[in-house]
Amino acid sequence: MTRLLHTLAVLAAGVWLGGMILVAIAAQSTFSVLNAEEKLAQPNAIAGRVMAPTFSKFDKVQLSCAVVLLIGTGCVTVLARRKGGPMLRFLMVGVATGFLVYSVQFLSPQILAMQDDVAGANSDAEIRAAFDEFHESAVFVSKVNLALVSLTLIGLAWSGPLRDTIASNNTTAAPDRATSTPPASN
Numbered sequence: 001m002t003r004l005l006h007t008l009a010v011l012a013a014g015v016w017l018g019g020m021i022l023v024a025i026a027a028q029s030t031f032s033v034l035n036a037e038e039k040l041a042q043p044n045a046i047a048g049r050v051m052a053p054t055f056s057k058f059d060k061v062q063l064s065c066a067v068v069l070l071i072g073t074g075c076v077t078v079l080a081r082r083k084g085g086p087m088l089r090f091l092m093v094g095v096a097t098g099f100l101v102y103s104v105q106f107l108s109p110q111i112l113a114m115q116d117d118v119a120g121a122n123s124d125a126e127i128r129a130a131f132d133e134f135h136e137s138a139v140f141v142s143k144v145n146l147a148l149v150s151l152t153l154i155g156l157a158w159s160g161p162l163r164d165t166i167a168s169n170n171t172t173a174a175p176d177r178a179t180s181t182p183p184a185s186n
Contacts, residue, residue, distance in 0.1 A: 002079050006156065009072030013153040016065035020146050023058050027051050045119030052112060059104045066097040069152070089155045096148040099141045107138045 030050055034043035073093050077086040111134050118131045 002076055005072045005075050005079075006160070009069055009076065010153065010156045012065040012068035012072065013149055013156060016062055016069070017146070017149045017153055019058055019061055019065075020142065020149070023054060024142070026054060042119055045115070048115050048119070052115065055108065056112075059100075059108065062100055063104065066093070066100055069093045070097055073152070073156075085155060085159055089152050092148045092152045092155075096145045096152070099145050099148075103138055103141045107134055107141065110134045111138060 027047075031044065031047045034040060034047045034050075037043060040046060070090075070093055073086065073090040077083060077090045080086040111131070114127065114131045114134065117127050
């Protein structure tokens with residue numbers, strides 16, 4: 001059971017981390033390409049409209065990964081004999097999930113609501129400054145989560161699946177190689 005939980009946690013962390021990297025590359029490419037076009041009046045506004053659905057869909061992927069990762073690392077923490085590493089990974093996942101929920105519930109809706117105001121011909125400096133502040137906060141949260149999920153994935157990979165749990169009796173020991181008979185030679 002712990003091997004399955006560990007595998008699901010590694011998979012969730014890998015998808016979450018890979019998705020964050022992919023979305024960051026896509027956003028940077030989209031903004032760079034549209035800003036290079038000389039004929040576009042507001043390339044950042046257009047790029048924001050292009051990327052908004054991607055961010056929205058990826059939020060659902062991130063939330064799914066966070067739930068699986070919380071359950072997986074939480075159960076492994078409960079089952080582990082040595083609690084230090086599993087507890088640290090569980091705490092990192094908890095903090096990353098908290099930042100994610102804050103971003104999905106507060107920052108993203110604010111950014112989406114302000115996009116039309118910032119893109120409008122009459123956008124003033126105050127609206128632009130407020131938008132930039134929310135955007136900078138969202139980028140900061142993404143960077144923190146990138147670090148936390150990276151460290152979690154490294155910790156999961158380093159530790160491997162738990163072999164010693166409170167409930168195991170270690171009844172499936174590997175055969176002793178010294179006593180096993182070698183294969184017959186021809």
